[in-house]
Amino acid sequence: MSDALIRRGRIVDPSQNLDAPGDLLVRDGKIARLWPAGEAPNADGVLELDAAGLVVTPGFIDLHVHLREPGHEEKETIATGSQAAVAGGFTTICAMPNTEPATDSAAMVEYVGRVAAAGAARVLVVAAVSKGRQGKELAELGELAAAGAVGFSDDGNPVASNTLLRNALAYSRMLRLPIMDHCEDPELTKGGQMNEGPVATRLGLKGTPAAAEEVLVARDVALAELTGGWAHICHISTARAVAIVRDAKARGVRVTAEATPHHLVMTDELVMGRWPLFPGSAAAHLPYDTNTKVNPPLRSRVDVEALLAGLRDGTIDAIATDHAPHHVLDKECEYDFAAPGLSGLETALPALLLLVEQGKLSLAEVIRALTVGPARLLGRELGSLRPGGVADVTVFDPSLAWQVTPDALFSKGKNTPFLGETVKGKVVLTLREGRAVHGATRLTQPLALER
Ligand SMILES: [Zn+2]
Structure with missing residues (x-):
């Protein structure tokens, strides 16, 4: 030491x-x-x-990271993801459970924790809501919590079944842990490649409407209200979804939300090819860059402005990267076939500093959403430089x-x-x-x- x-x-x-x-x-x-x-x-x-x-600053905390191990070590391992985290300034990261096998048992939670203990960052484990992330049968949430899970998510997929979500939220109330939902309606997003709108039409790509997210955010709020459970909205991306969360919070519903750096700095126009995002950069980007393909998709300017407003007024509690590393072969293909997600841990800080430079967020607002905001959600004594901590x-x-x-x-x-x-x-x-x-x-x- x-x-x-x-x-x-x-x-x-x-x-x-x-x-x-x-x-x-x-x-x-x-x-x-x-x-x-x-x-x-x-x-x-x-x-x-x-x-x-x-x-x-206090070490950053990321509520939403995909470490890919076990199952897809060609994309990332717990060790490499952990090193990427600290290189990006994140000292605590939450590992999402969509590995193979999924983190849906106490043994798996303990396994991930054990492997991660040797790594650079502190890794907290999010466990699956349903067995095998199949969306059919509730996982043993009490056992998962006892094994150290900090929340539950079928991320990659939403919890599509209303009844399953209702039951999960009832447990969430007892366990005081969030159900972290990937809010995209599976029917409305079917075949969708990017945000539905004029850009998708122009590019000839099938779009995913903003409403695909909003119907599930509204449902999650309704069921959190019904059960007294805690719904956490992962990677919130549309203006109306932010409005729904703001309204729910005002009514005292237990709902929290995170936004990603990529949804804060980019719009769907960038799928058309573009000038560099960072001033002074030489790189030009071709259209159909598969690295712009993410779920939920990059949205419109209006949505981006609403996310920024949501961060400023506290509707959005945290910035989380949704770090989703992929192998080159998952992205070197046609847009329709590319895997969604981007590698985000190491570019989060420069992306967010760009917003500070542009006067869209203050540095304090950015650091709050990376430290004390997520720390409060985790209920941990982290995210602060107070003496003794x-x-x-x-x-x-x-x-x-x-x-x-x-x-x-x-x-x-x-x-x-x-x-x-x-x-x-x-x-x-x-x-x-x-x-x-x-x-x-x-x-x-x-x-x-x-x-
Ligand atoms: Zn997700």
Whole structure:
């Protein structure tokens, strides 16, 4: 365990309403103390990082990550996904259960936890709602919770059956854990490749209407209200879905929501081919780039604006990446045949910093949705730099430019629509419980990388 003093960084910690230059001392895996910048005394035997020009935040928390192991280690493993997480500034990630086999038993929850324990990031396990994610029979939710599951999801698929969802929400109330639903109606999305609208028509691709999401969000709210259970809306993407959640929250319904960076920075127009998203990037993108294919699909400008408003007013509780790594063969094909999803852990920060640069979100709003927001949902003492708390710390350079290339990514999934672009914002040091799990550049003495 290393002790570290991070000097003169811009400390942004929304859990304490803090955004000021400061010094931060980490000792024995905990946050030991904070001072105004330059006021920390010299401490012997402590490694120092000169963080002038850098931003220091609580370690990011991602509620929605696909690690692919077991079953699809060619796309990602728990170890590579974990390393990608800390490279992106995430010290805690929630592993979704759509592996093969699915995480639908206590033994599987324990297995994922055991394999993940050797990794860089803290991995929490989301278990399946239904056995085998088949949507027919409820999994043993009580046993899964006792084994450590932090929530339940059939993600990849919605919980299509209303009765099954009702029963799951009744358990959710007793267990105080969320049912994390992928809200896309299976009938309305059948064959859909992208957002239904003028762009899909022009490209000749079958569209998925926004209503496919909204009918299930409305249903989830109705059943959460009926049962007193907790519905969590995964990767919310439409304006009306945000309005439904806002209204439900105002009525005291237990509903929470997450949005992804890609739904916040991109629209369906980008499927037509495009100019680079990041200013100064040279990369041009061809139409039908399969890396733009995600479920739910990239939406319209109006939807993006509504998501941003939802983050600003707290309707949306968290930003989650829905990191969905795929093998090159899953994407090197016709749009219709490409697997949906993008590799998101390592580009989340630059994407979100772009929104800050454009004045659409404040840095505090972004960091809140990456730290204290998801921490509250998990009910964990994480996402804060309060003295005495766990020293999960992310230090990033908001102006450091880097090119998104396959080699630059720790994830096995190179399937990002930002490939080739020069983005701005890079994590230079990630501490998990005081240990350097990524980076450690610019230290006055080398801090051993422990993996
Ligand atoms: Zn999903």
